[in-house]
Structure formats: structure tokens, C-alpha cells
Amino acid sequence: MAVIDVDAHFEPARDWLAQFPKLRERLPAFLPDDDPEFAPNTPEHFAYAAFPLRQTAARERRIPVSDMTTPFMRAIFPDERPADFTIGGHSQWQEVDPAARVRLLDQQGIAVQNILSGLGMVYMSLIRDTELGKLAVSSLNTHMAASTSDHRDRLLPVAMLRYDDLEWSIAELRRMRELGSRAFFVTTEAMGGVPLFHGDYDRFWSAAEDLGMVAILHVGLANAVFDPGYANTTDPSVLSRIATGQTHQMGEVFLNAMVFGGVFERHPKLTALICELGVGWVPYTVAGMDSRATAESAVFLHEYKLPLKPSEYVRRNVRVTPLPNQGQLPFELFERLPGVAVFSSDMPHFEGNLTPVEFYEKELAGTPADIRDGFLAGNIAESYARMGDPLVLPTA
Numbered sequence: 093m094a095v096i097d098v099d100a101h102f103e104p105a106r107d108w109l110a111q112f113p114k115l116r117e118r119l120p121a122f123l124p125d126d127d128p129e130f131a132p133n134t135p136e137h138f139a140y141a142a143f144p145l146r147q148t149a150a151r152e153r154r155i156p157v158s159d160m161t162t163p164f165m166r167a168i169f170p171d172e173r174p175a176d177f178t179i180g181g182h183s184q185w186q187e188v189d190p191a192a193r194v195r196l197l198d199q200q201g202i203a204v205q206n207i208l209s210g211l212g213m214v215y216m217s218l219i220r221d222t223e224l225g226k227l228a229v230s231s232l233n234t235h236m237a238a239s240t241s242d243h244r245d246r247l248l249p250v251a252m253l254r255y256d257d258l259e260w261s262i263a264e265l266r267r268m269r270e271l272g273s274r275a276f277f278v279t280t281e282a283m284g285g286v287p288l289f290h291g292d293y294d295r296f297w298s299a300a301e302d303l304g305m306v307a308i309l310h311v312g313l314a315n316a317v318f319d320p321g322y323a324n325t326t327d328p329s330v331l332s333r334i335a336t337g338q339t340h341q342m343g344e345v346f347l348n349a350m351v352f353g354g355v356f357e358r359h360p361k362l363t364a365l366i367c368e369l370g371v372g373w374v375p376y377t378v379a380g381m382d383s384r385a386t387a388e389s390a391v392f393l394h395e396y397k398l399p400l401k402p403s404e405y406v407r408r409n410v411r412v413t414p415l416p417n418q419g420q421l422p423f424e425l426f427e428r429l430p431g432v433a434v435f436s437s438d439m440p441h442f443e444g445n446l447t448p449v450e451f452y453e454k455e456l457a458g459t460p461a462d463i464r465d466g467f468l469a470g471n472i473a474e475s476y477a478r479m480g481d482p483l484v485l486p487t488a
Contacts, residue, residue: 094203094485095449096469098275098413099310099367099436102188102207103133104235106175112231119228124218127151132211133185135161135169141214144315145335149323160328168442182442185210188239194246196439200449203469203485205247205437206275206308208367209236212252213312216277222256229254230264237271244272245486250308251276255283258292262299274476274483275306275365279313280342288346289353301361304481306411306472311368314342343369344377347410351381351402356409363475364410367436368443371414375428378403407431411472416445421455426463434472 109116122128130136139160140147146154168184170177175187188207197205212232219225229252240247251268253261253276265276278288286292300307316338325331343366350356350364366374381402384393398405407429413436414420422433435452438444445451449468456464476483 094469095201095435096472096483096485097197097202097205097437097439097448098365098411098434098472099308100193100205100207100439100444101186101210101441102193102236102240103185103209103211104232105187105239108232108235111235115227115231118224123214124220125224126220129157132214133169135165137214138165138169138184141210141312143332143335145318145323146331147323148318148320150320154323155326155328155331160332178440179442181440181446182444183440184442186440188236190240190243190247194243196446197246200437200447202437202449203246204483206250207236207240207247208250208277208308208310209252210312212236212250213277213310216252216254216279217281217313222254225254226257226260230267233264233268233271237268237273241272245484248272248274251305253277255279255281258296262296265296265299265303265305269303269305273305275308276300277313278307278309278364280309280315280346281313287349287353289349289355293355294358297355297359297362301359301479304476304479306475307362307364309343309346309364309366309369311339314339314346314369316341340369340373344373347374347377347406348381350409351405352385352398354398356405357398357400360408361479362409363479365434365472366410366412368413368415368438371412371420371422371425371433374412374432375424378406378429381406403429408478411475415443416448416451417443422467423459426459426467430463431466431471431474433467435468 120128122131130140136157140157143160146160168179177183178186209232212229215225215228215232219228233252236249240249251265251273253264255261322334323331356362383389385396385402390396410432411434412425412432413434414422415438425433437448439446473483
């Protein structure tokens with residue numbers, strides 16, 4: 093069976109803004125635009141994104157973002173680096189090179205790969221001005237789609253949206269589907285106080301179903317929520333470890349909201365894919381959801397009114413991908429939530445794997461063929477088929 097890679101990364105070409113002079117003129121050198129602290133594609137950018145707890149403190153009490161950088165961050169973002177800069181083939185900010193990526197896919201036997209942009213996540217979440225944010229997101233969508241268009245049968249750009257203008261996002265979703273995208277980023281932020289499960293989002297979820305596009309919740313748009321007091325330290329080591337100890341938190345909130353909020357009941361074809369939030373938390377979270385959907389739970393929690401168990405919605409509507417490493421092997425997911433686990437490489441990021449198929453060939457050697465094949469491609473392919481728009485895999 094062909095392998096489908098649901099989470100890999102590219103960043104725009106270094107001179108990409110030359111194509112968009114209106115955006116280049118308006119785009120600030122430092123972000124966020126209402127509280128500037130970092131320049132994109134720098135060690136400070138990486139530290140800002142990796143340790144969001146720091147930003148909860150009042151500006152005058154924050155550890156300087158430069159103090160949050162580590163020697164590793166400074167090594168992978170040197171002041172001067174060629175466009176093809178990597179360390180052992182890995183890079184957190186590798187510029188788009190479709191031909192080189194396809195060669196790597198061929199070496200691994202990967203048929204199709206989603207392409208995600210970290211800069212896109214920044215534009216979605218850290219440009220506070222709505223109109224500027226829409227211009228930035230749509231421009232980057234256009235660039236990433238155009239840059240990979242010659243290999244559309246292999247490389248699928250993930251659409252970036254702005255949930256502060258839902259009608260615009262629906263239109264952008266349609267535009268990106270026409271350009272070959274099969275997935276889009278979703279955020280856990282309740283824009284304007286409206287959460288993802290609210291009825292106001294139903295027209296958006298319906299559009300995603302109709303277009304055959306999968307919603308991706310990625311760690312880059314799922315910052316854990318902390319009391320600001322936990323940022324009250326002058327020790328970067330302490331703050332960084334607290335900040336990274338709850339990476340799955342918003343994944344749990346997302347699952348609870350989408351299931352108990354009735355999104356999957358109202359939109360049975362919709363698929364949500366959770367990336368880079370780990371996998372160990374998923375079985376116990378779903379078991380807890382089932383325990384809170386019983387007749388007995390109504391004594392404390394009110395009546396559970398949905399026709400399916402939470403775990404049944406998860407098995408039908410949710411896919412979760414581990415990182416290809418020893419700490420996230422998906423065996424418990426295979427056993428307790430069949431059909432939910434799907435394959436990703438996270439290439440070329442350092443936490444990912446440049447030879448992920450080889451990794452799983454070894455680790456899944458004793459796994460029944462149907463389970464292994466479902467993980468490598470079948471489970472996500474079934475999601476697209478259920479939406480009525482199967483993912484077309486390249487022919488040999």
C-alpha cells in the first residue's frame with residue numbers, strides 16, 4: 093500500500109515577498125504587530141513559539157526572548173546561512189524545493205505529502221490586524237500553492253485561514269481547494285468569544301465537508317493555557333520546562349469541544365487531524381469522555397443527548413498522528429482506538445524523521461498487515477472517501 097504523509101514542512105522561498113509588493117510594504121519587521129518581539133526565521137522566533145507561557149506575563153516582567161534562546165536554536169538559525177542550510181538534512185525553516193522533496197519521497201516510498209508552513213501559523217495567530225492578516229495568509233497560500241504546483245500529485249499545500257473573518261475563510265478554503273489543497277489549519281482560539289463547536293461555525297464545517305478537506309490541529313496553533321503567575325521566574329530553564337509540559341492540553345480541549353459540542357454529529361463526514369501533540373494522552377482522554385457520557389454521569393453533568401458514544405465519534409471523525417520516534421509508538425492507539433492513528437514524517441524538522449518509512453518498517457514488523465497498512469495510508473484515505481472526494485494517489 094502507498095504511504096500518505098499527513099504532516100511535513102516547507103517554508104516560502106527567501107524572496108517570496110517580492111511577488112507581493114503590497115504585503116511587503118505593510119508587513120512589520122517584528123511580530124506580533126501589536127507587541128513586537130521577534131523577527132521571523134530567527135532564534136528568537138523559535139523561542140517565542142516554543143515557550144508561549146512566557147508571553148502570559150506583563151511585558152515588563154517577561155524574561156527577554158533572547159534569553160530564552162538556546163545554543164541549539166542559535167545553531168539552526170545562524171545569522172548567515174545558504175538557502176539550502178540544514179544540519180544532517182534537518183531544518184526548522186527549509187525553503188520550498190519541490191523536486192528535492194519528491195526525490196526524498198521516492199526514496200522512502202511516500203506517495204503523497206501534506207506541506208505545512210510555520211510562517212503561515214504565525215500569520216494566522218500573531219498578526220492581530222485582521223485585514224493585514226488576511227492579506228498575509230492569502231499571499232502565502234498563493235506562494236506555497238504555486239511553488240509546489242508542478243508536483244501537485246505528490247505535494248499538497250495545507251491552507252492557512254483567518255478565523256476572525258469566517259466568510260473570508262470559507263472563500264479562501266474554496267480557493268485553496270481549487271489549487272489542490274486537501275487540508276487546512278484550525279485554531280483552538282475562540283475568536284470573538286465564539287468557540288469551534290458553536291453553531292456560528294456550522295457553515296464553515298459544512299464547507300469543509302463539501303470540499304473534501306481535513307481540519308488540521310497542529311501544535312503550532314494549540315498553545316496550552318496557563319495562569320500568568322507561572323511565568324513569574326527569572327530562570328529560562330524552569331519556564332521552558334513548565335511551558336512544554338502541557339503540549340497535549342488543547343488537544344484534549346479540542347476533542348471534548350468537537351464531540352460534546354455536537355460538531356461531529358451535525359457534520360458526520362468531517363475529519364479532524366491532530367498533529368504533533370503526542371499520542372499517549374488520546375486513549376485515556378477518550379475513555380474519560382465515554383465515562384462522562386453515561387446515564388450515571390447525568391447525576392452530576394446533565395443528560396448526554398448525542399446518539400453515539402464519544403469514542404465512536406473519535407473513531408469515525410478524528411485521526412491522530414505520532415511523531416516517528418520511540419517515545420510515540422502508536423500501539424496503544426491501534427488497540428484501543430482502531431483506525432485513528434495515521435502516519436506522518438514531520439520532515440525536515442529535527443523532531444521528525446528523514447527516513448520515517450524505514451523507521452516504521454522496523455517498529456511495526458510484528459503488527460498485523462491490515463493495521464499497519466491502515467496506519468500508513470488506509471485510515472486517512474478512508475476519511476477522504478467518506479467525504480465523497482477520495483484522495484487520488486499517483487500511479488506508478
